[in-house]
Amino acid sequence: MSKKMDIIELLHENSRLTDKQISIITGLSEDEVKDIIKNLEEEKVLLKYSTLVNWEKTEREVVRALIDVRITPQQGQGFNAIAERIGQYEEVKSVSLISGGYDLSVEVEGKTMKEIAIFVAERLAPIDGVLSTTTHFILKRYKQDGVFFTDGPEDNRLVVTP
Amino acid sequence: MIEDKYISDIVKNIPPSGIRKFFDLVTNSRDIISLGVGEPDFVTPWTIRKEGIDVLDRGTTTYTSNLGLFELRKAISFFLKNHYDLDYNPEREIMITVGASEAIDLALRCLLNNGDEVLVPVPSYVSYAPCIELTRGVPVYVPTEEKNNFIITPADLKSKITNKTKALILPYPNNPTGAIMKKEDLEAIKDIIIEHDLIVISDEIYSELTYDGKHVSIASLPGMKERTILLNGFSKAFAMTGWRLGYIAAEHGFIEAMNKIHQYTTICAPIMAQYAGIKAIYECEEDIEKMRKTYDQRRRFIVNGFREIGFDCFEPKGAFYIFPSIKKTGLTSQEFCERLLKEEKIAVVPGDAFGPGGDGYIRVSYAYSIDKIMKALERIERFAKKIF
Numbered sequence: 001m002s003k004k005m006d007i008i009e010l011l012h013e014n015s016r017l018t019d020k021q022i023s024i025i026t027g028l029s030e031d032e033v034k035d036i037i038k039n040l041e042e043e044k045v046l047l048k049y050s051t052l053v054n055w056e057k058t059e060r061e062v063v064r065a066l067i068d069v070r071i072t073p074q075q076g077q078g079f080n081a082i083a084e085r086i087g088q089y090e091e092v093k094s095v096s097l098i099s100g101g102y103d104l105s106v107e108v109e110g111k112t113m114k115e116i117a118i119f120v121a122e123r124l125a126p127i128d129g130v131l132s133t134t135t136h137f138i139l140k141r142y143k144q145d146g147v148f149f150t151d152g153p154e155d156n157r158l159v160v161t162p
Numbered sequence: 163m164i165e166d167k168y169i170s171d172i173v174k175n176i177p178p179s180g181i182r183k184f185f186d187l188v189t190n191s192r193d194i195i196s197l198g199v200g201e202p203d204f205v206t207p208w209t210i211r212k213e214g215i216d217v218l219d220r221g222t223t224t225y226t227s228n229l230g231l232f233e234l235r236k237a238i239s240f241f242l243k244n245h246y247d248l249d250y251n252p253e254r255e256i257m258i259t260v261g262a263s264e265a266i267d268l269a270l271r272c273l274l275n276n277g278d279e280v281l282v283p284v285p286s287y288v289s290y291a292p293c294i295e296l297t298r299g300v301p302v303y304v305p306t307e308e309k310n311n312f313i314i315t316p317a318d319l320k321s322k323i324t325n326k327t328k329a330l331i332l333p334y335p336n337n338p339t340g341a342i343m344k345k346e347d348l349e350a351i352k353d354i355i356i357e358h359d360l361i362v363i364s365d366e367i368y369s370e371l372t373y374d375g376k377h378v379s380i381a382s383l384p385g386m387k388e389r390t391i392l393l394n395g396f397s398k399a400f401a402m403t404g405w406r407l408g409y410i411a412a413e414h415g416f417i418e419a420m421n422k423i424h425q426y427t428t429i430c431a432p433i434m435a436q437y438a439g440i441k442a443i444y445e446c447e448e449d450i451e452k453m454r455k456t457y458d459q460r461r462r463f464i465v466n467g468f469r470e471i472g473f474d475c476f477e478p479k480g481a482f483y484i485f486p487s488i489k490k491t492g493l494t495s496q497e498f499c500e501r502l503l504k505e506e507k508i509a510v511v512p513g514d515a516f517g518p519g520g521d522g523y524i525r526v527s528y529a530y531s532i533d534k535i536m537k538a539l540e541r542i543e544r545f546a547k548k549i550f
């Protein structure tokens with residue numbers, strides 16, 4: 001695997017790593033690391049350096065829902081136009097085309113369940129081409145992006161071994 | 163204890179393990195970050211675990227032949243050829259053991275008569291000397307030094323050979339130093355080994371975890387296969403410590419002798435582990451490579467971290483340990499480790515647990531995520547500021 005991939009994976013795991021730390025870990029010079037990251041940003045491979053937050057432990061009230069959306073593909077554009085339209089809303093955190101019984105999976109965030117229900121009824125469902133929606137509220141997150149929100153599996157190793 | 167009078171002298175005389183002592187200290191502390199572990203932080207790759215489950219599902223729960231499943235021996239023969247250019251016949255020259263641990267014991271027991279001397283380079287893995295003593299042999303330490311990259315030099319070797327010397331333990335890549343012996347280093351001691359008619363017990367359990375070129379086995383040098391008992395296993399590279407699976411490759415005569423002991427003391431390695439081992443060899447190259455690369459990244463990171471704090475730190479080329487010097491603190495390894503544990507709740511292993519010559523060093527494992535290593539380094543730095 002290339003050094004470029006190494007850098008992507010390192011940042012994906014921990015976006016707070018400094019250029020210097022990345023250079024130590026990969027064995028590249030700091031300038032090479034800077035160059036590669038700059039290129040990756042320009043190519044829109046690296047889009048944003050964000051943090052995985054367990055909102056439940058903060059004072060902010062957050063409710064998330066996964067919404068299954070069935071749509072009619074549009075002439076010449078397939079699913080893209082509607083998907084992008086749905087994505088315009090600030091409440092919408094992710095939109096993905098998926099295989100199976102429905103077409104789009106949309107993740108929506110709001111302060112309360114009611115707020116999300118209203119968003120679906122008044123904004124999402126009325127969009128032209130949207131045939132149906134099914135809303136699933138997320139009740140508890142166990143794992144996201146490879147990280148456990150609960151205590152998860154612990155290190156079972158003895159603390160000191162030969 | 164009244165039982166004491168019943169215990170054999172030989173067992174009584176084995177000194178308590180330095181690691182064990184430290185372990186007891188650590189177990190009584192809370193909230194510690196441990197960098198003291200000698201096993202991978204990865205779980206066994208899924209393909210291998212799945213095979214273990216399937217074997218049980220099929221109801222395959224019997225003994226195997228003493229030497230182990232032929233399919234596994236064939237796989238190991240293929241692996242040794244493929245990775246190290248070694249030729250071992252799977253029918254006659256390979257046997258499966260319960261970890262490299264059993265292999266160490268078998269090799270020593272098949273070779274040693276009362277009073278035979280075995281050369282043990284130190285610092286090294288904790289079990290060689292006790293196993294030699296249990297066999298009524300005599301361990302003769304060969305100190306290796308940082309200025310020689312912790313390898314055995316021809317001069318070191320010569321200086322310890324007597325007419326009682328029967329064998330040499332060759333523990334590379336090394337636990338705890340992380341040293342490796344390259345082809346030219348092995349070639350430099352080869353003639354002495356042959357001249358004195360020594361048998362080499364080569365513990366190559368970390369062979370796949372080598373970060374500077376490919377591992378070279380001493381058995382691949384001309385004239386050495388016939389006097390080498392090669393030990394290896396699945397614990398480290400395949401992250402399979404709990405499966406207890408290892409193997410020995412050697413000339414038929416040695417295998418036969420070791421199998422004599424093995425058949426009475428062990429019968430065979432667990433069948434589930436043996437089947438899983440076949441999968442490990444044929445289907446997990448990619449997993450191994452990924453783990454190796456992750457260790458390598460951590461290695462660079464932790465060595466740099468210790469050096470920036472101000473430690474002199476030998477650059478390890480294999481296994482998953484660093485062995486920084488703490489000599490300039492003026493503390494002994496034991497004092498250093500106990501204080502680090504008490505004051506900053508970090509567990510590392512005192513170097514003297516790995517034999518004479520280990521004092522003045524600590525063993526720090528990097529079988530931990532970079533995140534964890536970073537947190538530990540912060541505490542170690544705070545500690546170092548107090549004592550440097």
Ligand SMILES: Cc1ncc(COP(=O)(O)O)c(C=O)c1O
Nearest residue numbers: 162200261262263287337395397
């Ligand atoms: C150098 C060395 N040899 C052998 C062993 C034993 O390994 P196994 O799990 O195969 O018994 C270890 C384990 O720590 C080791 O470090």
